[in-house]
Amino acid sequence: MKKMNEENSKISVRNVTKVFGKNTKKAIQLLDNGANKTDILKQTGATIGVSQATFDIRAGEIFVIMGLSGSGKSTLVRTLNRLIDPTAGEVLIDGKDITKMKKDELREVRRKKISMVFQKFALLPHRTVLENVEYGLEIQGIGEVKRKEDAVRALKLVGLAGYENQYPSQLSGGMQQRVGLARALANDTDILLMDEAFSALDPLIRKDMQDELLELQSSMAKTIVFITHDLDEALRIGDRIALMKDGSIVQIGTPEEILINPSNQYVERFVEDVDLSKILTANHVMKRAETVQIDKGPRVALEMMKKLGISSIYIVDKKKTLLGGLTAADAREAIDTGKSLQDILDQDVQTVTEDTLLTDLFEKVSQAIIPVAVIDENHRLKGILVRGAVIGALAGNNEAINILQKNENEPLNSAHTEHKEGQ
Amino acid sequence: MEGLLPKLPLGSWIDVFVDWLTITFEFLFDGITVVLEGIVEGLLAGFEFIPVILMIILITALAWWLAGKGVALFTIIGLFLIDNLGYWDPMLQTLALVLTAVFITVLIGLPIGIWASQKNGVKQVVTPLLDFMQTMPAFVYLIPAIFFFSIGVVPGVVASVIFAVPPTIRLTILGIQQVPADIIEATESFGSTTSQRLIKVQLPLAMPTIMAGINQSIMLALSMVVIASMVGAPGLGAEVYRAVTQIQIGKGFEAGIAIVVIAIILDRITQKAGSRKKGRKK
Numbered sequence: 001m002k003k004m005n006e007e008n009s010k011i012s013v014r015n016v017t018k019v020f021g022k023n024t025k026k027a028i029q030l031l032d033n034g035a036n037k038t039d040i041l042k043q044t045g046a047t048i049g050v051s052q053a054t055f056d057i058r059a060g061e062i063f064v065i066m067g068l069s070g071s072g073k074s075t076l077v078r079t080l081n082r083l084i085d086p087t088a089g090e091v092l093i094d095g096k097d098i099t100k101m102k103k104d105e106l107r108e109v110r111r112k113k114i115s116m117v118f119q120k121f122a123l124l125p126h127r128t129v130l131e132n133v134e135y136g137l138e139i140q141g142i143g144e145v146k147r148k149e150d151a152v153r154a155l156k157l158v159g160l161a162g163y164e165n166q167y168p169s170q171l172s173g174g175m176q177q178r179v180g181l182a183r184a185l186a187n188d189t190d191i192l193l194m195d196e197a198f199s200a201l202d203p204l205i206r207k208d209m210q211d212e213l214l215e216l217q218s219s220m221a222k223t224i225v226f227i228t229h230d231l232d233e234a235l236r237i238g239d240r241i242a243l244m245k246d247g248s249i250v251q252i253g254t255p256e257e258i259l260i261n262p263s264n265q266y267v268e269r270f271v272e273d274v275d276l277s278k279i280l281t282a283n284h285v286m287k288r289a290e291t292v293q294i295d296k297g298p299r300v301a302l303e304m305m306k307k308l309g310i311s312s313i314y315i316v317d318k319k320k321t322l323l324g325g326l327t328a329a330d331a332r333e334a335i336d337t338g339k340s341l342q343d344i345l346d347q348d349v350q351t352v353t354e355d356t357l358l359t360d361l362f363e364k365v366s367q368a369i370i371p372v373a374v375i376d377e378n379h380r381l382k383g384i385l386v387r388g389a390v391i392g393a394l395a396g397n398n399e400a401i402n403i404l405q406k407n408e409n410e411p412l413n414s415a416h417t418e419h420k421e422g423q
Numbered sequence: 424m425e426g427l428l429p430k431l432p433l434g435s436w437i438d439v440f441v442d443w444l445t446i447t448f449e450f451l452f453d454g455i456t457v458v459l460e461g462i463v464e465g466l467l468a469g470f471e472f473i474p475v476i477l478m479i480i481l482i483t484a485l486a487w488w489l490a491g492k493g494v495a496l497f498t499i500i501g502l503f504l505i506d507n508l509g510y511w512d513p514m515l516q517t518l519a520l521v522l523t524a525v526f527i528t529v530l531i532g533l534p535i536g537i538w539a540s541q542k543n544g545v546k547q548v549v550t551p552l553l554d555f556m557q558t559m560p561a562f563v564y565l566i567p568a569i570f571f572f573s574i575g576v577v578p579g580v581v582a583s584v585i586f587a588v589p590p591t592i593r594l595t596i597l598g599i600q601q602v603p604a605d606i607i608e609a610t611e612s613f614g615s616t617t618s619q620r621l622i623k624v625q626l627p628l629a630m631p632t633i634m635a636g637i638n639q640s641i642m643l644a645l646s647m648v649v650i651a652s653m654v655g656a657p658g659l660g661a662e663v664y665r666a667v668t669q670i671q672i673g674k675g676f677e678a679g680i681a682i683v684v685i686a687i688i689l690d691r692i693t694q695k696a697g698s699r700k701k702g703r704k705k
Contacts (some may be wrong), residue, residue, distance in 0.1 A: 083608055110614035120608035126627045136613040187613065413661070 006191030010191065010223040016089035018049035018075050018192060018247075024087050037246045051247040054090070060192070062217060062224045066234040073227045076244070077193050081114045082106055094189070103207035111140050115184035115408045119196035119386060121176045123168040129155065129179050130164035136187040148188075155179075156184035157216060174205040179417040182212075185220075194226045198233065210237050227388065231270060233281055235259070243267055260401050276394055277359040282352050284401050285393040286383030291316045294323055294341055298334040301326055301341065312370040314381055315345045322381040325349040325370040351375050354382055358390065365390055445570050447622025452571040459523065459577045466519040475506055486688065490695035494688070501684035510659060510681045517648050517658035517685065520576055524583035524644040529637060532588045536633075537621065546596060553589040561586050561647060565654050579651030587643040592638025598629030638693040646685045659685070 019027045027046040030039070037048045057063045067073045078084035080091055082098055090331075097108055098206060106134045115136065125244050130151055131138075137147035153226045155161055158178040165393035168176055183194055198206045214237055217224065228234050234241050237257045251263040259279055262395045290313045292301045305313050313331075324345035334344045350364045350372045364372050365385050372385040384414050392400030415420045445452070470478065479502045487495035487509050505514050539546040564585050568578035610620045626633075649658030659682050666675030 035527075078608075081612055083612055107614040110612060115607070116612040118605050118609055120603075120605050122603070122605040124606065124610075124624060125629075135623070136605065139613060139615050139619045181611075193612075357505070 002087045007293045008058060010059040010094065011057040011225070012090075012092040013053055013055050013057075013076075013080070014090045014092070016076070016079050016091060017051055018072075018084060019046045019087045020049050028303055037136045048072075048247045049084075050079065050086070051281050051375065053094075053249050055242055055249060056253055057225060058222060059223050060221045061079035061239040062214075062226055062237055064228060064234040064235060064238035064241045065244060065404040066228055066238075066241055068232065070227055071244040072247035073229075074245075077195055077225055077227050080191075080193060081110055083114060083116075088334065111136065111187065114190050114191045114193060115187045115189045116193040116195065117177070117180045117184050119199055121168070121180045121200070123171075123176060123179055123183075125168055128165050128167055129160065129171070130178055130255060132168065133186050136183060144410065150188070151186050154182040157185060158182045158212070172208065174201050177201060177209065182207040187218075190223055192224045193224050194224060196227050199228065199230065206233070213237060220222050231274060235274070243270065252422070256284070260284075264305045275359075277362075278357055280358045280393055280401065282356045282358070282361060282374045282385060283353065283354040283382075285358065285389050286354075286402070287386050287389055289314050289373065291320070291381060292326075292341070292346075293318065296341065298331045298339070298341055298344065301335055302331040302335065305331065314349070314370075314373060314384070315341055316381055320371055320380045322349070322375055322379055323347070325373070327370065346370065347374050348395075352385070353377070358394065359383065362390075427698065431482065441567050441570055444567075448571075454512045456572050456577045459527075459580050460573075460575070462523045462526070463519050463576050463580065468521060470515040470519060471512070475511060479503065479506070482688070486692055490691045494691045494695070497691075498688050501688060505681045505684060506603055508648045508681065510662065512679060513657065513659045513662050513678070514681055514685060516646075516656075517660065517682070518577060520583070520642065520648065520656055521685075522645075525589060525637070525641050526578050527580065528588045528591055528640045528644065529581075531584070532591030532636075533595055534638065536636075537599065537626075539592065540596045540625075541617070541621075542600035544679050549592065549596075553592060556585055557589045560656070561650050562653075569654055572630040574655040576651075576656045578654045579656030581648070582654070583644045583651055585646040588639040588649050590639035590643065591633075591636045594639070595629065595633050598600060598632030599625045602628045603631065614689050628667075634693065634696060638690060641693055642686065645682065645689065650664070660685065 002049065002170065017028060017031060019031075021027075021044075021223070023044040023046050024117065026388075027040050027044045027048065031042065031048065031051060035043075038053070039381055040046060040048055053076055054296045062256050065073045065076060075084055078099075080093075082091075082101075086099055090099050092098075093109060093113060096109075098106060101109065103239055109298050111267040122204055124135065127135070130148070133151040133154055133229055134147045142150075152161070152164065158400070160175065160182060163179075164172065168179060171179065177200070198209050200207060208275065210233060213224075226234075226237060238255055240252060240254055243250045243258065246265050251258060253261070253269050258267060259271050259274060259276070290308055290310060292304055294315050294317050301313055301315075312325055312327050317323060326345040330344050330346070334341070349370055350368045351359050352364060352374055354374055354376060361372065365387055371387075372383055374385060375382045376382055376399055389400045425615075446653040455688060473481070479499060482502060483495050483499045505511060512524050535549060539549045561582060564582040568581050572578040572581060606624065606628070607620070610624045615623070646660055648656070649663050650660070652658065652660035652664040662678035663682070665673055666672075666678060
């Protein structure tokens with residue numbers, strides 16, 4: 001990961017450390033000298049919640065902080081709005097250090113810039129759904145009409161129109177968390193902190209909520225900091241993931257980077273059980289396609305196949321649009337009968353798009369005579385799927401997986417592919 | 424062992440201290456006396472102005488509205504019994520004394536409880552003080568109360584307040600501190616001020632617990648009526664006290680039953696009023 005310049009980051013966390021207990025000064029000293037969590041606990045009795053965390057969160061991304069319970073992830077996210085005061089370090093929100101803010105400045109930031117969704121929903125049981133969603137606006141002194149309008153709009157966004165006058169206890173867990181989300185959205189802040197927001201929900205509802213969050217995000221473009229202990233959830237929704245262990249950040253990267261290039265054994269163990277077929281796409285496993293342009297003759301095609309030692313080749317036009325495939329046998333026959341490539345090409349070549357998940361392309365790959373072609377939305381040939389490479393990738397063989405390079409200046413989802421030249 | 428250490432003159436110190444208090448704060452005590460006497464007598468005058476039958480109907484209606492049919496039935500029978508036994512006027516005097524004591528208790532206890540729930544230091548000072556107030560025999564308060572407020576209903580109210588205020592304070596602290604931490608975090612995360620958090624979140628959620636505390640305070644204030652009568656407070660307590668000194672078993676029993684009836688009515692009404700609010704949320 002290239003180091004980001006501070007201007008384009010929404011939240012900058014610089015060396016944030018949280019020590020619980022007494023003797024915090026000595027604990028920080030020990031930490032600076034490289035002592036670990038257990039040693040510090042033994043020597044000072046202080047517990048390290050977060051240890052020297054440094055990272056940047058870009059505007060508009062979903063940044064997932066993942067770790068097992070006790071890894072400090074919930075503590076870390078609470079330092080971002082100072083529900084927990086960091087012992088050392090700074091947290092810059094839009095360039096302003098909130099650790100140095102006075103009470104009223106901090107309150108203003110919490111009202112206008114950061115809102116939060118909680119694991120156990122944390123709704124107010126004595127207020128209706130509508131009154132819950134209005135809470136953040138109400139305490140800012142916003143008029144009754146305006147705040148009701150905003151609250152109703154937020155409820156509509158999360159699909160809870162019509163439930164305004166219910167009490168939280170009358171709703172299911174999933175619906176309660178929608179209220180929590182609506183309450184956070186009603187304030188219209190740039191930053192949304194979600195502390196294990198979906199962890200208390202059952203798996204099906206959780207998945208729905210993840211989808212809805214992604215859908216909402218595509219229209220809202222908020223900066224979301226999402227805490228989870230669930231790797232699948234992190235991979236599904238995260239643009240980038242920070243992995244935490246014992247209060248330290250172990251690795252930060254895109255889901256692919258973390259899966260394919262675990263930076264140490266801890267991360268490796270964490271990700272070893274992931275079902276790669278549901279993460280990797282055709283893009284990750286495709287090989288370079290050998291092509292011949294349509295205006296060449298069958299002789300050229302056959303010659304190329306011989307030279308490369310392959311039994312089939314793809315026919316494309318000048319723009320690399322895929323026209324069809326050709327086997328060596330068909331090429332030989334065409335030479336004998338004097339036909340052109342146009343006459344003999346096999347138009348029924350199986351194709352998949354770049355972002356097809358491996359799990360969805362097994363069947364095609366296993367049945368294809370000519371290897372399955374990978375194409376983009378303009379039907380241009382991007383690569384081919386060779387059975388060996390697909391199986392190799394599933395086995396976790398890094399040689400078989402292409403690392404997708406992401407350009408810093410490009411939006412995150414339009415990554416372009418490059419072949420990896422060894423590790 | 425005698426003579427090894429001279430006896431600590433704790434008693435004389437307190438005597439001197441109380442004397443000093445009496446003289447120095449005379450104006451204050453006089454002021455309190457006037458105010459408390461005013462409240463008790465005002466209430467009593469109001470009660471006595473209402474005809475017995477109407478009063479019974481009003482209290483029964485209140486019981487029905489807040490606590491349901493069963494309690495209403497008990498109320499109407501109980502009140503008629505009291506009237507029948509001839510304890511109506513003493514009963515009203517007791518009611519005026521108890522309600523005044525409870526009013527002052529809430530007036531003092533609620534703010535102290537809220538304050539102590541927000542500041543740990545305050546709580547650490549208040550808690551042992553409450554222990555002291557509750558365990559010190561109530562009679563002991565009566566002696567300085569007479570000095571400060573002379574004989575009558577006022578020292579009775581003051582002693583009742585001292586004895587009855589701890590549960591209100593304790594349960595206010597408990598109720599506020601029992602509000603789940605994640606709800607407090609949520610209100611903080613939206614940028615609430617301390618008073619917004621208190622008024623919009625903590626107090627409403629603590630209300631059932633606070634009401635339970637006030638209910639306990641009412642019961643304690645009622646239990647003080649006999650003791651209060653020793654310093655000249657009129658009412659059912661005085662009837663019991665007279666019966667005891669004259670060894671009239673039957674009379675003592677009658678007045679005692681009247682106190683029990685009032686206690687049960689007040690208890691049920693305030694208890695249900697507390698839990699009724701809780702029920703609305705479900």
